[in-house]
Amino acid sequence: MTDHAHVHGDDHDILFLPGPTEVDAELREIMAMPVVGHRSAGFIEEVKAIGQKLKSLFLTENGHALFENCSATAMMEVAIRNLVRERSLHIVNGAFSDRWYKVAAACGRQPDAIQIEWGGAPTVEQVQEKLKQDGPYDAVTVTYSETSTGALSPLREIAAMVREVAPDTLVLVDAVSALAGAELRFDDWDLDLVYAGTQKCLALPPGLCVYALSERAMARTNDVPNRGFLTDYQRAAKGLAAGKTPATPCIPLVYALSRQLDRIAKETLDVRWQRHQNMQATTRDWAQAEGYEFFVDEPNRSPTVTALKNSGREVKDLIAKARANGFTLGNGYGTLKDKTFRIGHMGDHPESRLKQFLEVISGA
Numbered sequence: 001m002t003d004h005a006h007v008h009g010d011d012h013d014i015l016f017l018p019g020p021t022e023v024d025a026e027l028r029e030i031m032a033m034p035v036v037g038h039r040s041a042g043f044i045e046e047v048k049a050i051g052q053k054l055k056s057l058f059l060t061e062n063g064h065a066l067f068e069n070c071s072a073t074a075m076m077e078v079a080i081r082n083l084v085r086e087r088s089l090h091i092v093n094g095a096f097s098d099r100w101y102k103v104a105a106a107c108g109r110q111p112d113a114i115q116i117e118w119g120g121a122p123t124v125e126q127v128q129e130k131l132k133q134d135g136p137y138d139a140v141t142v143t144y145s146e147t148s149t150g151a152l153s154p155l156r157e158i159a160a161m162v163r164e165v166a167p168d169t170l171v172l173v174d175a176v177s178a179l180a181g182a183e184l185r186f187d188d189w190d191l192d193l194v195y196a197g198t199q200k201c202l203a204l205p206p207g208l209c210v211y212a213l214s215e216r217a218m219a220r221t222n223d224v225p226n227r228g229f230l231t232d233y234q235r236a237a238k239g240l241a242a243g244k245t246p247a248t249p250c251i252p253l254v255y256a257l258s259r260q261l262d263r264i265a266k267e268t269l270d271v272r273w274q275r276h277q278n279m280q281a282t283t284r285d286w287a288q289a290e291g292y293e294f295f296v297d298e299p300n301r302s303p304t305v306t307a308l309k310n311s312g313r314e315v316k317d318l319i320a321k322a323r324a325n326g327f328t329l330g331n332g333y334g335t336l337k338d339k340t341f342r343i344g345h346m347g348d349h350p351e352s353r354l355k356q357f358l359e360v361i362s363g364a
C-alpha cells in the first residue's frame with residue numbers, strides 16, 4: 001500500500017516491471033484461502049487437472065507438462081542435471097542466458113557459449129556454424145525472451161535447424177518472460193524442454209515454475225546419472241501424473257495457477273499473444289514519440305518487455321514520476337542500470353492500463 005494518489009484508482013502500485021508482474025485481485029484472493037493438505041483428495045485432483053491445463057498452455061499432446069515449487073533459476077539447474085551428460089552449448093545474449101551457462105559449469109558440465117552482444121539475438125546461421133564446427137553437444141540452450149535486454153530469439157527457426165543438423169542435440173528453452181505472452185508451440189516447434197516461472201506473463205506471484213518435456217528429453221534422462229532426488233524428471237513426471245507433488249508445494253499458489261490457466265484458456269492463446277504484440281507496438285510508438293532510443297533493433301524486440309536507452313534523461317526521475325502516480329517500472333538490468341530502463345508489458349494488463357501508465361511517464 002502507498003499513500004499517494006493513484007491515477008488508475010487502485011489501492012497499490014501497479015507493476016509494469018519485467019517481473020514480477022501485476023496480479024489480478026481474483027488471483028490474489030485465491031492466495032488468501034485456508035491451506036488444505038497436499039495429499040488430500042481434492043488437491044490431488046487439482047494437480048492432475050493442472051497437468052492437462054498445462055498441455056493446452058504449452059500446446060503439447062505428446063510431451064509431459066509439469067510444475068515444480070521453485071524459482072526459474074532452479075529450473076536451469078534441473079535441466080542441466082537431467083539432460084546434459086557432458087557438453088552443452090549456450091546462446092548467451094544477456095544476463096539470464098549467461099546465468100544458464102554458469103549454472104552448467106557449476107553442475108560440473110563442460111559448457112560452451114556463443115557470445116552475442118547484449119541487445120542482440122542469435123541468427124540461425126551463427127548457431128548452425130557453431131554446432132558444425134565444435135559439436136556434438138548434448139543440448140543447446142536458448143533464452144527465448146532475454147528479459148535483461150528485451151531481445152527475442154528466433155526460437156522456432158533455431159529449433160528446426162538443430163533437429164536437422166544435430167538430431168541428438170536437445171533444444172532447451174528458457175521461456176520465463178515469454179510463455180503465455182509470446183507465441184510458443186511445444187509440439188509444432190519440436191522442442192525438448194521449455195520452462196517458465198509464474199511471476200511473468202502468467203501474472204501470478206513468484207514461487208512455481210511450469211515446464212514441458214519431450215519424450216526425447218525423457219529418454220535422455222536414462223543416460224544421465226545422479227539427476228538428484230527432488231530434481232529428477234522421471235520421478236516428477238510419475239508423481240504428478242498421479243496427482244502427487246514431490247514435496248509440499250505453495251498450495252494456495254497451485255490453486256491460483258489452476259484458475260489462471262482457466263482464465264488464459266478463456267482469453268485464448270492467440271488473443272493473449274496478440275494483446276502482447278499490441279502492447280509492444282503501443283510502447284514502441286510512445287518511445288518514438290518521446291524520443292527514446294531502443295536497446296534492441298527490430299525484428300528482435302520481445303513482445304513482453306521493451307528496454308529503452310535513457311536518451312539524456314535520468315532513469316531515477318522517470319521511476320519517481322511513475323511512483324508518484326502509483327506505477328512501478330523497471331530499471332535497466334545489472335550494468336545497464338540507469339543507462340536503460342525496462343517496461344514490462346506482460347501478463348494480464350489491458351492495453352488501456354498500459355496507455356494510462358505511458359501517459360503519466362510522458363514528457364520526462
Ligand SMILES: Cc1ncc(COP(=O)(O)O)c(C=O)c1O
Pocket residue numbers: 019070071072073074096143145146147148174175176177197206
Ligand atoms: C529469462 C529469465 N530467466 C530466468 C530468470 C530467473 O528467474 P528466478 O528469479 O525465478 O530464478 C529470470 C528472472 O527474471 C528471467 O527473466
